[in-house]
Amino acid sequence: MESKSEWGSGVWAHLTTVRQRSPLVQCITNFVSMDLVANTLLSAGASPAMVHSVVEIPDFTPHVHALCVNVGTLTPDWLPSMKAAAELASKLGKPWVLDPAAVSCSRFRLKACLELVELKPTVIKGNGSEIIALSSASTGQTKGADSSHESTDAIEAAKSLALSSGAVVAVSGAVDIVTDGKRVIGVRNGTKMMQKITATGCSLAGLIAAFLAIDSLQPLEATVSAMSVFGIAGELGEAMSKGPASLRMHLIDSLYGLDETTVLNRVNITRLG
Numbered sequence: 708m709e710s711k712s713e714w715g716s717g718v719w720a721h722l723t724t725v726r727q728r729s730p731l732v733q734c735i736t737n738f739v740s741m742d743l744v745a746n747t748l749l750s751a752g753a754s755p756a757m758v759h760s761v762v763e764i765p766d767f768t769p770h771v772h773a774l775c776v777n778v779g780t781l782t783p784d785w786l787p788s789m790k791a792a793a794e795l796a797s798k799l800g801k802p803w804v805l806d807p808a809a810v811s812c813s814r815f816r817l818k819a820c821l822e823l824v825e826l827k828p829t830v831i832k833g834n835g836s837e838i839i840a841l842s843s844a845s846t847g848q849t850k851g852a853d854s855s856h857e858s859t860d861a862i863e864a865a866k867s868l869a870l871s872s873g874a875v876v877a878v879s880g881a882v883d884i885v886t887d888g889k890r891v892i893g894v895r896n897g898t899k900m901m902q903k904i905t906a907t908g909c910s911l912a913g914l915i916a917a918f919l920a921i922d923s924l925q926p927l928e929a930t931v932s933a934m935s936v937f938g939i940a941g942e943l944g945e946a947m948s949k950g951p952a953s954l955r956m957h958l959i960d961s962l963y964g965l966d967e968t969t970v971l972n973r974v975n976i977t978r979l980g
């Protein structure tokens with residue numbers, strides 16, 4: 708999968724399979740993002756379930772095809788659910804995504820994310836600042852959920868986190884970076900205005916979980932495809948929108964309506980290392 712056209716057919720195949728199989732994706736995500744994550748998954752053809760109570764996890768998690776855990780509005784009450792679901796997913800061989808949202812805002816959140824990393828996420832998806840902070844296990848410098856780094860500033864941190872955790876690491880930004888610690892892939896889809904809609908990164912993490920559900924043996928490729936598809940939906944959405952609020956609506960519509968020709972024409976993926 709090296710040339711642009713080869714990546715394009717892989718991206719389209721992944722999206723088609725998500726639409727056909729409609730994987731069930733359990734999301735334990737933050738309050739801000741629940742609506743957009745669920746709608747993103749539905750528009751892509753997947754089936755979201757925001758099931759987060761610790762008492763339901765033993766019954767429900769064995770039935771899901773993938774899990775997404777996002778610590779954006781973490782409290783001590785929620786952490787046991789996240790850990791229980793992650794542990795069960797790993798034990799049952801189900802792919803799961805960790806989004807270390809705003810990881811550097813407190814020692815509590817950093818420790819929680821480091822403990823979740825120990826439970827072997829398939830993919831860790833953050834913005835540049837989150838991946839740098841998690842990789843170096845440091846708090847402090849923080850803009851909360853927003854990034855103060857370019858994604859490309861986080862390439863070395865992402866590679867090192869991938870090698871130490873065994874996860875594929877995805878860094879969202881102007882260029883989305885995906886690495887397994889050896890290969891580094893850049894996805895240049897999306898638009899700057901996506902940063903002005905809260906929870907687009909969280910939604911992307913949910914979408915990655917859906918793509919992993921249908922190709923869990925190739926987590927790097929599945930992640931690249933999800934990032935490209937989400938970015939293309941943003942590009943098409945922006946062309947129809949007047950600002951962030953209408954982009955949010957048109958992004959969802961564009962994701963729902965994406966066709967093969969558009970995907971093949973717009974996929975912009977290159978190997979960076």
Ligand SMILES: Nc1ncnc2c1ncn2[C@@H]1O[C@H](COP(=O)(O)OP(=O)(O)OP(=O)(O)O)[C@@H](O)[C@H]1O
Pocket residue numbers: 808833834835852853854879880881882883896897898899900901902904905906907908909910911934937938
């Ligand atoms: N400058 C940019 N150009 C193109 N696409 C961008 C740009 N910045 C972000 N994106 C896209 O926006 C989406 C969200 O990425 P972002 O890095 O803003 O997530 P995030 O910081 O985790 O967001 P949140 O925490 O609000 O969910 C991704 O699909 C990413 O590719």
Ligand SMILES: Cc1ncsc1CCO
Pocket residue numbers: 737739740779780808809851852905906908909
């Ligand atoms: C704004 C915000 N604060 C905590 S989580 C979240 C959503 C984007 O990550």
Ligand SMILES: [Mg+2]
Pocket residue numbers: 806808809833834852908909
């Ligand atoms: Mg985020």
